[in-house]
Amino acid sequence: MSETLDLSMFVTRTPAGAAHMDLAVEGVGCASCIRKIESGLKQVRGVAQARLNFTDRRLAVDWNDSALSAGDIILELERIGYRAQPFRPQSAEADEARMGRWLLKCLAVAGFAAMNIMLMSVSVWSGHVSDMTQETRDLFHWLSALIALPAAAYAGQPFFRSAIRTILGGHVNMDVPISIGVTLALALSLYETATHAQHAYFDSAIMLLFFLLCGRYLDHAMRRKTRAFAGNLAALKAEVAHRFEDDNELATVPVSALQPGDRLLVRPGERVPADGVVVSGASEIDESLVTGETLQRPIYAGEAIYAGSRNFHGALVMRVTAVAAGSLLDEVQRLLDRAVTAKSNIVQLADRAASRYAPVVHVTAAMSVAGWLIAGASLHQAIVTGIAVLIITCPCALALAIPAVQVVASGAMFRCGLILNSGDAIERLAEADTVVFDKTGTLTLPEPQVDNAADIPPDMLERAARLALSSHHPLARAVAAVARQRLPYDGATEETGRGVRALVDCAEARLGSPAFCGSETAPGAAADGASTLMFAWGGQFWPLVIRQKLRPDAIEAARALKSLGLEIHILSGDRPSAVAPVAAELGIASWHGGLKPADKIALLEEMKRARRRVLMVGDGLNDAPALAAAHVSLSPITAADIAQAQADGVFLGERIAPVVSAVGIARRARALMMQNLWLAVIYNVVAVPVAIAGYATPLIAAAAMSGSSILVTLNALRARKRSSSEGASWMS
Amino acid sequence: MDVLIYLVPIALALGLTGLAAFLWSLRSGQYDDMDGAAVRALMDDDII
CATH class of the missing domain: 3.40.50.1000 (HAD superfamily/HAD-like)
Structure with missing residues (x-):
């Protein structure tokens, strides 16, 4: 067959001049698959490099394309035993990967800083009860500042940026109190260090960033993993279209390569690959994926057809078009736009919690400043207490409470x-x-099934199914699906729109419309959307009822x-x-x-x-x-x-x-989220009075913050429970 | 306490070395395939 699949859109060039392609691979289940695929491919002449990413089941291949074509690589993989389809990494995925690396870098910087500052802080804390001189303490505070300020400026960016964005948008999210807390804690500590004071909160500020970045990175990694999996599924669908090239020759191209204006051929039994208008030909199409209607609809030149419809009898030539006014797609698009705007009004639980939490915290801090001033404390002491309240209430646990779950x-x-x-x-x-x-x-x-398979003798059903393998008709495809042996009969001929016949076990077998099989009973299409095919063999007739069965x-x-x-x-x-x-x-x-x-x-x-x-x-x-x-x-x-x-x-x-x-x-997850929010509230109820009273030393702040973060994370892990037993066997 | 004059820089330098090593490993793509790295360690076809 001269018609080959054009994969050139998937092939890129490496700097060294070799061709490069990314493939989604199906059926990679265990570690030995890595070696089978990689060494199997490397034995092929012309393949320079093959590396399988076991996490997202993707294979990157570099090869010399003067010796080998992209299609050869897919065939070779099939020979090794894996179905693979090339895909173009979407730009959204590349952005996410970059974002993930950035978060990991921030996490590394925050982790390094937190460890080293804690080294200083522990010395200072033990110095309070031993013989550390004031000069040494100041030196340690200055060293902490030297590490903390650049580290916070770098590692805090994910929070600062998001906080500024939401404030500019007129909202409050959890990043706002986080950013305020971290900034004030650092500013206060710097001031305290400069005035040779006893306490500095550099460790709390950086540890807070570290914990929050852990949560954010995990969240991001999970999302990326599911996104990559969904991308693979889309690639493995391997939808292709038959496109007329400029010279009117037919080429098979991946659906993602189609452009408005392309002329396509849709053969009987195929799905319509894109939205468009029929240019010539007439047929019946099943639009169940479009409108939900299970009866076939006759279609003629000039009518609009939609991606996902299945073509029944005749070949159609169609032109891919963008959304046309007045079409179903146009209406859907309009309704969609309206629905999406309406939906943005739903406020997430985390943001709801943040919008209540932030004002309460900031008012409490302001009130404790005022309270201490009224009680006769110095301005400095009052402000220190106020900021200590902000640090201790900084929503470490709160910001982890929901993402962790x-x-x-x-x-x-x-x-x-x-x-x-x-x-x-x-x-x-x-x-x-x-x-x-x-x-x-x-x-x-989604696909029709044979409904009365149980009423037909198994050997007859097998004959009908094997005969159906030679037909393109969508209903025959349903019959073919029950074939145990996927072996078509020799010499089977199809009469388009009527049926298929072949010589089977010394007698003629026919599968198709009742008239084609010579049966008098002609039930035709039943009222409930079921269709009947007749199977005739050796003078016996077996009606096959085909309908969309329940899952x-x-x-x-x-x-x-x-x-x-x-x-x-x-x-x-x-x-x-x-x-x-x-x-x-x-x-x-x-x-x-x-x-x-x-x-x-x-x-x-x-x-x-x-x-x-x-x-x-x-x-x-x-x-x-x-x-x-x-x-x-x-x-x-x-x-x-x-x-x-x-x-x-x-x-x-x-x-x-x-x-x-x-x-x-x-x-269960929502119950845990609420529990976590309450845990965070209880923590604050206990810790805030301590801070207001002025007893929140850096040691207490550090212990309280890490304690509450670990508590909510452990609680979140309970969402895993029992899910393993619920896990279906779909992965196998 | 004079010992701090060289102990503190040494401690910080060690920490920075660790950070630099991590950033290098990140850049060279060692975190792109965490599951694969776990099983590749057990493959012994490169030991002959």
């Missing part, structure tokens, strides 16, 4: 097969009291969600007659069918007005606005790209179980 909980969800886009989705997920499911592709499996654990999942106290609704774009049986089977009383994207949003708004917090689970293009509008949203991994981009998380595999476990984990 988020890190542990999103790790637990990851093991259950759910990838979160953002850490704050956890608290929103925990608040959900209503679940809204889309039907097609969410409650049901294997849908019934248990619905029951489990109900027992968690969630109210369940189905909002589907499919016909009511197709939604009703699904709702009945799952025991869901509240369902709506035939909804447009705007109708879904209207119903969600209604629930919102009734003070329900909605978890939306959907996969279609038509669900995207609803996913964005809901309080929190999840999508299956098979969802349309635009829907996945709006969802707060994506779940893997055929089961809905990850959604159920995620709600459980999120609720």
Whole structure:
């Protein structure tokens, strides 16, 4: 076949002149895979370097492209036993990697400074009770200042920048009191050092930064790991399109290389790779991923079609277009914009806590200054006490309380097969009291299945399935999926739009429409969206009912969600007659069918007005606005790209179980977050009076701060508990 | 206490050496693949 996959867009050049490509590799499970892949590739002539990153399952290959093409490398990997797909690292990912390295550098600087300052501080503290002279103490304080000031200026940047950004935006987040506390502590200590005073708080300020940076780095690392995993899944989908080049020749290109204006060929049985307009050809398409409708729709030249629809009978030539006014995509985009603006009003738990906490702390500090002045203390003494209050209340524990739980909980969800886009989705997920499911592709499996497989003798089913392997028709594909032996029959011929036939075990076998098989009974398409194919062999007829079946654990999942106290609704774009049986089977009383994207949003708004917090689970293009509008949203991994981009998380595999476990984990995580916040409050209730009374020496400040930080971190680790037993076997 | 005159600089220099070593290891990409580094240590195909 002359048509080869054009991978040139993935290949970059190294400074040494070799070609370089990054690949996502599937099936890397254990350490020996590293050696198998790397040494296997290095034996190939022309490959200069192959290195597998075991953490994010990616392979970087350098090779001499005069000897070898990119496709050869993928074939070679396949021969070794791994499926791999090239991908272009997205710029967002590169930014995140840079951010991670920067945080780690800040952490290293803060750690170095904290250790060395503590070396001085411990000497000073023991000097208070032994024979350290004032000169030596001053020297140690000056040395501490020498280390602390540049270190804080460098390592504090993540907090200072974020604090300035939010203040300019007219808000308060946790970084504001942190920055104020650290800056004032350093300024006071410098002043105290210059006036030969007994106490300096350099150690507290730097230790605070160190603890907070630990939390922030872990948070970042977790997010990066899930992001990389999601990137691999997208790459391994390996979606390709058949594009007409300038000379009207057909080339296979990755979908990510498509540009508006490209002309594409969509063959029968293929998915439409991009949004566009049909230029020529006529066919029927299944738009279940777009509108939720499971009946096929006839399509002619001039009509708009959307990425993810499946083409049935005829080949279509289409032109990729940008969003056209008046199209479904245009409407979805408009609704999306509105929903996203509305959603930014949700304030995160951490910011809510910060906006209450910061004023209280700052007022307390100001009042203790005033109080000491009224009680007749010197201005210096009053200010020292005020700043000591700020240092001791500096929200070390508070700033760790929520991120620490988020890190542990999103790790637990990851093991259950759910990838979160953002850490704050956890608290929103925990608040959900209503679940809204889309039907097609969410409650049901995205691909149609043979429903009555149990009624057909296994040997007949196997014959039908092996015959189906020779057909491009989407329904035949469902039959082919049950084949135990993936061996097509020799000499099978397909008559487009009718069926496929072959000589099987000395008799003619036919699979296709009832008329094609010569059967009188012609059930055709049933009312509930099921289609019937006929299989004929040796004068016997076996109807195969094909429909979108429920996900294997849908019934248990619905029951489990109900027992968690969630109210369940189905909002589907499919016909009511197709939604009703699904709702009945799952025991869901509240369902709506035939909804447009705007109708879904209207119903969600209604629930919102009734003070329900909605978890939306959907996969279609038509669900995207609803996913964005809901309080929190999840999508299956098979969802349309635009829907996945709006969802707060994506779940893997055929089961809905990850959604159920995620709600459980999120609720436990939220309880832990609240516990942690209360722990931080209790710590402050105990420590603040000590500081106000003027007893907060640097030693006490250091002990209290590290103690409370360790306490909340240990408490956060409890979010791991039991999640291992909930972990599904999706990873295997 | 004259001993401080050279002990303190030595202590700081040691600390800075550690910091520099860490920053070097970070720059040379040794933290890019933490899981891989853990298992690569156990591979003995380079010992012949």
